[in-house]
Amino acid sequence: MRIIIEKDYQDIGKTANKFMRELLINNPNATLGLATGSSPVGLYKEMIADNKAGITTFKNIKTVNLDEYVGLPEGHDQTYRYFMNDNLFNHIDIDKNNTRVPNGMAENLENACKEYTDYVAKNIPDVQILGIGSNGHIAFNEPGTPFDAHTHIVTLKEGTRQDNARFFSSIDEVPTHAITMGIADIMQAKMIILVANGIGKSKAIYDMAKGPITTDCPASILQSHPNVVVIIDESAGYLLK
Numbered sequence: 001m002r003i004i005i006e007k008d009y010q011d012i013g014k015t016a017n018k019f020m021r022e023l024l025i026n027n028p029n030a031t032l033g034l035a036t037g038s039s040p041v042g043l044y045k046e047m048i049a050d051n052k053a054g055i056t057t058f059k060n061i062k063t064v065n066l067d068e069y070v071g072l073p074e075g076h077d078q079t080y081r082y083f084m085n086d087n088l089f090n091h092i093d094i095d096k097n098n099t100r101v102p103n104g105m106a107e108n109l110e111n112a113c114k115e116y117t118d119y120v121a122k123n124i125p126d127v128q129i130l131g132i133g134s135n136g137h138i139a140f141n142e143p144g145t146p147f148d149a150h151t152h153i154v155t156l157k158e159g160t161r162q163d164n165a166r167f168f169s170s171i172d173e174v175p176t177h178a179i180t181m182g183i184a185d186i187m188q189a190k191m192i193i194l195v196a197n198g199i200g201k202s203k204a205i206y207d208m209a210k211g212p213i214t215t216d217c218p219a220s221i222l223q224s225h226p227n228v229v230v231i232i233d234e235s236a237g238y239l240l241k
């Protein structure tokens, strides 16, 4: 696991984008695994700027997103599909038919999980972008999730709902369930870039990088992946010193 400590959020995005730019230039048919949340937005801004400058193109790029809330209606501004359109896809030359986000409104959620697992296995990301929860979750794999899980439905922990309540008008509106890629799906990616900032992530970052590999900190499994780059600011890296 390679850890890069940057001075601030903007530099995290720029550094993460150096890896992304190289990938997009060398492999214009790549599959990108993408995340939502505040952590990768700086990277997405850099990706948009490169695309607008003609440095990269997404015409033949496919994407697979990590997760989606269950039960939010299509078009709701807190769905992760809306987030991805708004923060990236609407601003680059990608064909949206090539972008996948799990379907949190599927009538048969078990089938939706199986289809997503199969799709990811056939379209293994060349790079997977990750954030990390303050409890060490990756995607919505909360502490205690088995490392061999594939795409599944999760009951969100109260702390995660509270962390995400800032995006809703009240905590009661935060969904209680989500559909998420499992850790076994995520670990297939050829390369993983995890971005995080702020003191609130420092314990999770420490446990991920220096703690035992345990489902108590789902991100700790990344220690066993051969190609992980962690890009954080000094606050998030505070306990590593």
Ligand code: F6R
Pocket: 034, 035, 036, 037, 038, 039, 040, 066, 067, 130, 131, 132, 133, 134, 137, 138, 139, 140
């Ligand atoms: C988002 C996701 C989550 C977030 C994590 C950090 O698709 O899977 O694991 O990466 O909750 O969220 P932020 O970046 O908002 O702190």
